[in-house]
Amino acid sequence: MASKKEEASKKCVTEYYVTLLVDKYATSPKKSEVFYDKEIALNRSLITTVLDVYVKSSKSCFDPVRCLDGIGASGVTGLLWKKHICDNVAVTINDSRVKAYERIKENAELNHLDVEVLNRDTCVLLHEQAYNFISLDCHTMAAHYLDSAFRNLPKDGILAITTTDDAALHAIMPEIVLRNYEGFVARTFYSKELAVRLFLAAVARAAARYNKGLIVLCSIAFKSSFTVVVTVKRGSAHANKSIQNIRKLIHCTMCEDRTFYPLTNYPIELPSSLLGCGCSRNFPGKVAIELGPMWSGSIFSEEFLVAVHHHSHKFPWKVKADLLLRQLVAEARCSCKDENKFPHEEENFIDKYGNESDNENQAKRLKADDDDKETVKSGNLLSTYTVENELINPLISLESNKDPAPPFYFNLHRHSPKGPQLLRVDTVIQFLQKAGYRASRTHFDRGAVRTNASLSNLTAVLTQAANVN
Numbered sequence: 001m002a003s004k005k006e007e008a009s010k011k012c013v014t015e016y017y018v019t020l021l022v023d024k025y026a027t028s029p030k031k032s033e034v035f036y037d038k039e040i041a042l043n044r045s046l047i048t049t050v051l052d053v054y055v056k057s058s059k060s061c062f063d064p065v066r067c068l069d070g071i072g073a074s075g076v077t078g079l080l081w082k083k084h085i086c087d088n089v090a091v092t093i094n095d096s097r098v099k100a101y102e103r104i105k106e107n108a109e110l111n112h113l114d115v116e117v118l119n120r121d122t123c124v125l126l127h128e129q130a131y132n133f134i135s136l137d138c139h140t141m142a143a144h145y146l147d148s149a150f151r152n153l154p155k156d157g158i159l160a161i162t163t164t165d166d167a168a169l170h171a172i173m174p175e176i177v178l179r180n181y182e183g184f185v186a187r188t189f190y191s192k193e194l195a196v197r198l199f200l201a202a203v204a205r206a207a208a209r210y211n212k213g214l215i216v217l218c219s220i221a222f223k224s225s226f227t228v229v230v231t232v233k234r235g236s237a238h239a240n241k242s243i244q245n246i247r248k249l250i251h252c253t254m255c256e257d258r259t260f261y262p263l264t265n266y267p268i269e270l271p272s273s274l275l276g277c278g279c280s281r282n283f284p285g286k287v288a289i290e291l292g293p294m295w296s297g298s299i300f301s302e303e304f305l306v307a308v309h310h311h312s313h314k315f316p317w318k319v320k321a322d323l324l325l326r327q328l329v330a331e332a333r334c335s336c337k338d339e340n341k342f343p344h345e346e347e348n349f350i351d352k353y354g355n356e357s358d359n360e361n362q363a364k365r366l367k368a369d370d371d372d373k374e375t376v377k378s379g380n381l382l383s384t385y386t387v388e389n390e391l392i393n394p395l396i397s398l399e400s401n402k403d404p405a406p407p408f409y410f411n412l413h414r415h416s417p418k419g420p421q422l423l424r425v426d427t428v429i430q431f432l433q434k435a436g437y438r439a440s441r442t443h444f445d446r447g448a449v450r451t452n453a454s455l456s457n458l459t460a461v462l463t464q465a466a467n468v469n
């Protein structure tokens, strides 16, 4: 009788040729062990494409790549990997909940896919086994997994974490953010990127405890979730350098101007002087607050995103992923020129350097490893050789000759001078670029521009543009 009832509670869904039996009445991951979230199918497609880039990059220390879908639920992510990337990956799907474990086994059989299915505590498994491609779809509990995720993650290994932490995303419950990510957050017009950066600071700290330096490959906020994809460099020098990216942000509550604190242990005499706006002089009382500490480093790697976009063409989600990936590449570039054209696909880093013989690659890797050791020994920052060498392999580069995209963005509704009409985002971008600034749209907010212009410069450009139009 019970099994009949169970059968009746199942329904069949298909995601990119993977058939899944999921709970029919599941409304949230808390209420159902086999929760299937259709909303974040695009996140899963992107993670699968990232795995494909990784498999082809020859950066993996295991052959085949050891992949873990650590919180399987229906098992969809791991099954997508096996279905679309096939033989180059050894896929393990784990879920600590018995019902989910049984359903994953059932779903794997249903699709005739050869994957290992485990019923272990995710953290214990991560402490015991080494995987070099890990995806954790954490719902709201991402902070619980950070320590164990980095314990055995090898050099150049990839960790993708998806969280639907609405409280953090919208700064509704700052106390939760403080507990989980050790940073202070307030409601702002750029809260999505704030949430990502607060989360990344917690990720970088966890990596640093295992002497690993963090490199952020991409950060995507999509609907009510966000996904960050990171890789690591081993060694205390890398860990130290990465941890220096964790800084406080000073934010003006009147005009929303903001800037990161400089890297110094000496107290700043007048912190509000760091801001470009004059609000603290013009308004009574305290108008500036400190947010964070949070990740101040780059949150995208342009080269990596170009590779992901290129690889996405061969998958059935190419059309759906195309727009988002194009937008992410443009955002990571945040160019000062009007570049609507997309980078030539021949420039893709894997195609460009993938033809080199394994010996050449091996020689480069050995040389890079030697340099790593020297760097660690001397405690200096990266040598010039390492920097140049790593430019050849952008996937693992900690240094880049390209300036990362400027942090945060300005919402035009919030910052436009009062006037008859609101300028279109693309128009504002063109005006900023003409004035010599870097500018792009941002996927975090459709009504905002990412730019290296200060708020006062942006206001000047907006005023000028409003007069022209």
Ligand SMILES: [Zn+2]
Residues within 6 Å of the ligand: 252, 253, 254, 255, 256, 257, 277, 278, 279, 280
């Ligand atoms: Zn201000």
